[in-house]
Amino acid sequence: MRVEIWSDIACPWCYIGKARFEEGLAAFAHRDQVEVVYRSFELDPGRAKGEVAPVVDMLAAKYGRTPAEALAMEEHVASVAHGEGLAYRVEGRVHGSTFDIHRLLHLARERGRQEALLDLAYRANFAEERSVYDPEVLVRIAVEAGLDEAEARAVLADETAYADQVRADEREAAELGATGVPFFVFDRRYGVSGGQPAEVFTQALEQAWKGRALQPVAAADPAPACDADGACAV
Numbered sequence: 001m002r003v004e005i006w007s008d009i010a011c012p013w014c015y016i017g018k019a020r021f022e023e024g025l026a027a028f029a030h031r032d033q034v035e036v037v038y039r040s041f042e043l044d045p046g047r048a049k050g051e052v053a054p055v056v057d058m059l060a061a062k063y064g065r066t067p068a069e070a071l072a073m074e075e076h077v078a079s080v081a082h083g084e085g086l087a088y089r090v091e092g093r094v095h096g097s098t099f100d101i102h103r104l105l106h107l108a109r110e111r112g113r114q115e116a117l118l119d120l121a122y123r124a125n126f127a128e129e130r131s132v133y134d135p136e137v138l139v140r141i142a143v144e145a146g147l148d149e150a151e152a153r154a155v156l157a158d159e160t161a162y163a164d165q166v167r168a169d170e171r172e173a174a175e176l177g178a179t180g181v182p183f184f185v186f187d188r189r190y191g192v193s194g195g196q197p198a199e200v201f202t203q204a205l206e207q208a209w210k211g212r213a214l215q216p217v218a219a220a221d222p223a224p225a226c227d228a229d230g231a232c233a234v
Contacts, residue, residue, distance in 0.1 A: 024201025
């Protein structure tokens, strides 16, 4: 069975949702027969390369909040992340274009290192003092994930490299009805949107395994997600 996950490195609920999905997968009896593929979804596709802003400032402008209110929003997400055992740095993070990261993730998929690169990118963006919008940081992360340095640099230097693959993923997400991320598709039979609890992912895996038709997962409360306009529920 294949699980496809549309996500963006800038999305905190994708970071949290990945941890919850992995917990749900661990409880699934046929977990060794599940292939997980990560697909591209940019929350801010119109942002120019190199246009970077502090996350708190971006949130304040987007939601019309004061800096203190925007910081409180980040602190709430951080508390949820900490509850999942994830490190989350509230202050000092920046926001920018994730197009280059997605292009490198496609290279990493071809080399069998996609999840390793994704985990390192999430950690750098949400937990460490490293900006994933700095090309040199991206190269170092790619090497840490097991990619060849020269190959990673060549991809970043050629803006057309893997660009079509990123755009194809994004078109497919729209065709499937994804309006935000994380968005999970189980064997093209069953869809789950948002950072659902782990047990919802286990249920989705079990139902997809049984071959049920595509349908939304019922949850006690709406699952938080980041939408196509870059807004993230808190």
